[in-house]
Amino acid sequence: MSAEGERSTLDGNAAGGLLREVFAFDATVAPTTCVGCGRTRPMAELMLYAIELGAILRCPSCDQPVVRIGRTSRGLWLDLRGATTVVAADPATP
Amino acid sequence: MTTTTRGFSGRRRARPEGNRVPPGQFVTDDFPVLSAGPTPRTPLEKWTLALQDGGSLAGRWTWEEFQSLPQTEITVDIHCVTKWSKLGTKWKGVTIDHLIEAAGLDEPPEPYLMAYCDGGYTTNLPVEDLIGGKGMVATHYDGEPLEPEHGGPARLLVPHLYFWKSAKWVRRLRFMEHDEPGFWESLGYHIYGDPWREQRYDGD
Numbered sequence A: 001m002s003a004e005g006e007r008s009t010l011d012g013n014a015a016g017g018l019l020r021e022v023f024a025f026d027a028t029v030a031p032t033t034c035v036g037c038g039r040t041r042p043m044a045e046l047m048l049y050a051i052e053l054g055a056i057l058r059c060p061s062c063d064q065p066v067v068r069i070g071r072t073s074r075g076l077w078l079d080l081r082g083a084t085t086v087v088a089a090d091p092a093t094p
Numbered sequence B: 001m002t003t004t005t006r007g008f009s010g011r012r013r014a015r016p017e018g019n020r021v022p023p024g025q026f027v028t029d030d031f032p033v034l035s036a037g038p039t040p041r042t043p044l045e046k047w048t049l050a051l052q053d054g055g056s057l058a059g060r061w062t063w064e065e066f067q068s069l070p071q072t073e074i075t076v077d078i079h080c081v082t083k084w085s086k087l088g089t090k091w092k093g094v095t096i097d098h099l100i101e102a103a104g105l106d107e108p109p110e111p112y113l114m115a116y117c118d119g120g121y122t123t124n125l126p127v128e129d130l131i132g133g134k135g136m137v138a139t140h141y142d143g144e145p146l147e148p149e150h151g152g153p154a155r156l157l158v159p160h161l162y163f164w165k166s167a168k169w170v171r172r173l174r175f176m177e178h179d180e181p182g183f184w185e186s187l188g189y190h191i192y193g194d195p196w197r198e199q200r201y202d203g204d
């Protein structure tokens, strides 16, 4: 572990395996916590809007946009500032 | 009493005579509804429109007060980034010039503006795209009060930019010193959004 205040000698590449593990999950079942009201539910239970431009997934309890996706010619922009956490767990794995 | 003025003259860019449809667009007679959230239904007695200079209030109008401001009618073509265009749409509302005047300001205090809406939607615009008759807060469409699905009671209308800039359910306009991305602009959509230059996405 690096001492406090010391800069890491490793970059994100060293976390590549972990990142691949985190970002390869079925988001529809991932427990996601709303920043607005603190409730946790799978993304499949959020309410979908604006599918024409990407997707805005809102909390059914408080209408907070929890997951925002912009579909562009250069990729999908993902904004998760409306989610405090997303649990990237494969429920099939113990 | 309301005064009706005509001739909301948007700045027109040079383009082939008679061509009213920007590249990549198709003309529709429908009026498709695109919303990033549920339709808010603010009662008119609770509705206000605020004009802010940074953090301080420059003007605020109730629904009744807003109706007594000079009303302008316009007929314009509108262009949605999802590629539909609708020609010859008729609107009525209060121009941003008249709002600035009603707030007692000699000129816009800052070069950029953020529009804030019921439901949390935002969009950013350069002020020069709103003044000189180029933008209004519209309350009527085709002679009728604007329906909630289309942004009623009041929406921003900036017809020369992609229609996501014409924010529905607008409640507050804040002048700002520097440009900042709004709701779609922070998700990969273009910061300015000129349909004639096909500025759909960041980097276009």
Ligand SMILES: [Zn+2]
Residues within 6 Å of the ligand: A034, A035, A036, A037, A038, A039, A059, A060, A061, A062, A063, A064
């Ligand atoms: Zn919530």
